[in-house]
Amino acid sequence: MAAVEVENIRKCFGSFCAVDDLTFTVEHGEIFGLLGPNGAGKSTLIRMLTTLLVPTSGTARIMGIDVVRSPNAVRKLIGVIPQALTSDLDLSAAENLKIFAKLYGVPGERRARVVKELLDAVELLPWADKPVKNLSGGMRRRLEIARGLVHAPKIFFLDEPTTGLDPVSRVAVWEMLAKLKKEHDLTILMTTHYMDEADKLCDRVAIIDHGKLVALDTPMKLKASIPGNNILEVSFTGVPEGWLETLKSLADVQDVKAEDHVYRIGSNNGARTTVELMEAARRARIEITSLSVQSTTLDDVFVHYTGRQLRDALQEALGFDPRMFYERR
Amino acid sequence: MHRILALIERDLRKLLGSPTLIVVSMFFPLVQLVVLGSAFGGKIKELRVGVVDQDHGVPTVKLREMFGAIAANARTFVAVEYTDPQQAVKDLREGKINGVLNIPPEFSRRVLARAAPQVALIEDNTDNFSVGALQGLLGGLVATYNQRGADPRVPPGVTLSVVELYPYVPYIQYLLPGSIVLAIFISAMIGGGIIYIDDKARGLHEGYLVTPITKFELILGFNLSGAIRGFMAGLILTTLGAVIAGIPNPLEPLRLIKLLLVIGTTSLALISMMFLLMVRVNDPLVPRATFGVLNTLLFFPSGAVYPINGFPVWMKIISKFDPLTFGVHAFKSLLLKDTSLAAIAGDLIVLTLFAVLALGLTTLLFKRTL
Numbered sequence: 001m002a003a004v005e006v007e008n009i010r011k012c013f014g015s016f017c018a019v020d021d022l023t024f025t026v027e028h029g030e031i032f033g034l035l036g037p038n039g040a041g042k043s044t045l046i047r048m049l050t051t052l053l054v055p056t057s058g059t060a061r062i063m064g065i066d067v068v069r070s071p072n073a074v075r076k077l078i079g080v081i082p083q084a085l086t087s088d089l090d091l092s093a094a095e096n097l098k099i100f101a102k103l104y105g106v107p108g109e110r111r112a113r114v115v116k117e118l119l120d121a122v123e124l125l126p127w128a129d130k131p132v133k134n135l136s137g138g139m140r141r142r143l144e145i146a147r148g149l150v151h152a153p154k155i156f157f158l159d160e161p162t163t164g165l166d167p168v169s170r171v172a173v174w175e176m177l178a179k180l181k182k183e184h185d186l187t188i189l190m191t192t193h194y195m196d197e198a199d200k201l202c203d204r205v206a207i208i209d210h211g212k213l214v215a216l217d218t219p220m221k222l223k224a225s226i227p228g229n230n231i232l233e234v235s236f237t238g239v240p241e242g243w244l245e246t247l248k249s250l251a252d253v254q255d256v257k258a259e260d261h262v263y264r265i266g267s268n269n270g271a272r273t274t275v276e277l278m279e280a281a282r283r284a285r286i287e288i289t290s291l292s293v294q295s296t297t298l299d300d301v302f303v304h305y306t307g308r309q310l311r312d313a314l315q316e317a318l319g320f321d322p323r324m325f326y327e328r329r
Numbered sequence: 330m331h332r333i334l335a336l337i338e339r340d341l342r343k344l345l346g347s348p349t350l351i352v353v354s355m356f357f358p359l360v361q362l363v364v365l366g367s368a369f370g371g372k373i374k375e376l377r378v379g380v381v382d383q384d385h386g387v388p389t390v391k392l393r394e395m396f397g398a399i400a401a402n403a404r405t406f407v408a409v410e411y412t413d414p415q416q417a418v419k420d421l422r423e424g425k426i427n428g429v430l431n432i433p434p435e436f437s438r439r440v441l442a443r444a445a446p447q448v449a450l451i452e453d454n455t456d457n458f459s460v461g462a463l464q465g466l467l468g469g470l471v472a473t474y475n476q477r478g479a480d481p482r483v484p485p486g487v488t489l490s491v492v493e494l495y496p497y498v499p500y501i502q503y504l505l506p507g508s509i510v511l512a513i514f515i516s517a518m519i520g521g522g523i524i525y526i527d528d529k530a531r532g533l534h535e536g537y538l539v540t541p542i543t544k545f546e547l548i549l550g551f552n553l554s555g556a557i558r559g560f561m562a563g564l565i566l567t568t569l570g571a572v573i574a575g576i577p578n579p580l581e582p583l584r585l586i587k588l589l590l591v592i593g594t595t596s597l598a599l600i601s602m603m604f605l606l607m608v609r610v611n612d613p614l615v616p617r618a619t620f621g622v623l624n625t626l627l628f629f630p631s632g633a634v635y636p637i638n639g640f641p642v643w644m645k646i647i648s649k650f651d652p653l654t655f656g657v658h659a660f661k662s663l664l665l666k667d668t669s670l671a672a673i674a675g676d677l678i679v680l681t682l683f684a685v686l687a688l689g690l691t692t693l694l695f696k697r698t699l
Contacts, residue, residue: 072541080539084532090346102335103540
């Protein structure tokens with residue numbers, strides 16, 4: 001029996017389906033990532049799995065228990081960290097944990113010990129009695145992680161746990177999660193729109209776009225599933241007829257996509273393809289205006305499977321292009 | 330139970346962490362109590378006047394005919410017949426009637442003998458508005474009676490002697506019960522409205538909803554913590570207000586116990602009503618936008634600043650369904666008349682039933698999902 005089983009789950013709001021026929025399983029002890037832009041349906045999915053939303057159709061089971069039929073039994077098994085920071089700002093870190101320990105029915109004799117242990121585990125013991133409003137964003141997120149663990153859940157759901165945190169705090173949260181997973185024998189299902197986060201933390205990643213599952217595998221296999229070990233991104237001043245074909249004929253090139261005057265070239269040997277590319281440009285008497293060579297990332301995987309870059313998808317979800325504010329100056 | 334206690338603990342910790350909120354929620358009712366120390370005008374109608382006719386003579390019949398004519402036309406009062414003057418006074422004390430017109434056994438004989446005949450108006454002088462209206466009207470009635478072109482055997486000079494049941498009640502004392510209820514109501518609006526919706530909008534409730542807490546536990550926890558906050562507000566205002574208004578012996582133990590009972594019941598009823606109104610609201614602007622209207626719509630029809638008898642019909646209807654009315658009545662009974670528990674039992678029952686009904690409906694309407 002898998003820790004989480006999702007079958008043909010769907011959630012529609014009127015004619016719009018935020019989650020559209022998803023099926024996957026999460027095995028015990030895994031860190032499973034749901035990767036996708038804002039509006040992809042990740043939070044809706046996690047809310048259905050944590051009993052906060054009722055699916056329109058399909059089923060979801062946590063440790064074999066149906067989330068719709070036995071929501072309270074599911075709630076006892078799961079710890080949930082919502083996207084927003086929701087700890088009580090006026091209460092201290094310890095008070096927040098104590099109140100949630102009571103809400104989860106942790107017996108009185110264990111409560112103080114559990115609170116202390118968890119504050120220690122998330123390295124907040126020195127701030128136990130400080131009001132949450134005095135803690136930094138990273139510390140608050142660590143407190144919320146501790147809060148989700150007060151009742152020793154089997155499965156931990158985190159909705160974009162590092163959104164809004166600075167890079168140092170993000171790394172601290174990653175390390176914290178890896179440590180807690182090991183110490184508490186947790187299965188973790190997390191959503192993120194950070195490729196590096198999914199790459200670094202997750203055993204398997206499901207890429208979701210427009211409510212649909214577009215790819216699911218380990219980060220390594222996902223990266224290997226797209227043509228080329230390296231990705232060259234190159235742009236030119238002007239290109240002659242048949243230039244796309246020329247690029248495809250270069251040594252070790254697996255795949256070429258042109259998008260807004262930028263050519264993304266998948267190659268099995270980035271260095272050799274780069275040399276041949278420069279030689280071809282010299283022969284065609286065109287100028288290379290930018291060139292970058294990188295190993296395949298989950299971002300490339302996202303582009304490969306969805307046909308657009310994650311930042312484009314984020315802008316689409318926001319409804320505007322943030323660059324417009326800078327370009328109008 | 331520990332889950333309900335957790336919610337209460339959380340709310341009280343928050344409240345004690347912001348003493349400014351406590352002061353602010355009490356400041357307005359105290360200001361109102363002190364500032365609005367003047368009476369309100371208005372034509373009072375349909376006061377219930379007990380008529381005790383111990384005479385039944387011809388002059389009495391004439392007097393009662395004139396009384397009946399005013400009751401039928403001006404509708405200032407409604408006559409309620411009594412045979413036992415003690416029962417009439419008892420009902421007056423318990424607020425069932427607004428005054429007693431006592432026609433003594435020797436009235437007709439004294440009228441005919443021109444031997445200083447008298448009728449008595451026994452009045453509930455805790456209500457200056459009603460008393461003023463009754464005195465004016467019955468005084469006029471007696472004057473008219475004296476001036477009529479009657480049988481010369483009937484001597485003029487009938488006088489009305491007024492009997493006040495209680496010491497003089499200044500308007501600030503009259504206003505105190507309403508101010509206490511207002512303090513509880515403001516506490517309910519802040520706790521059950523603004524803070525509740527703000528917490529919901531901030532996602533705090535999402536944290537509660539993923540725990541195994543039931544709908545009923547959640548609603549009961551919110552209600553009890555809100556009621557405790559209202560109780561604190563009511564208790565502080567009762568104590569301070571009684572001192573400011575000069576209520577005699579406000580903290581006499583038995584009276585204090587009855588007052589605590591009314592404060593608790595009123596708090597529970599008002600917070601339950603507020604949660605019922607806000608249970609499906611998500612927008613934090615809604616409580617802020619509606620509280621002014623809600624306050625006016627419920628506070629003024631409660632009889633807190635002016636007797637309900639002076640209201641138009643539609644306002645009387647509101648007052649009948651307004652839980653504040655029953656709180657105000659119970660506080661008036663205890664603070665101004667120091668009545669028995671029996672006199673406020675009806676108010677306590679209505680407030681309790683209201684709280685239970687509102688709690689049940691809120692639980693039904695509360696969505697356990699987002």
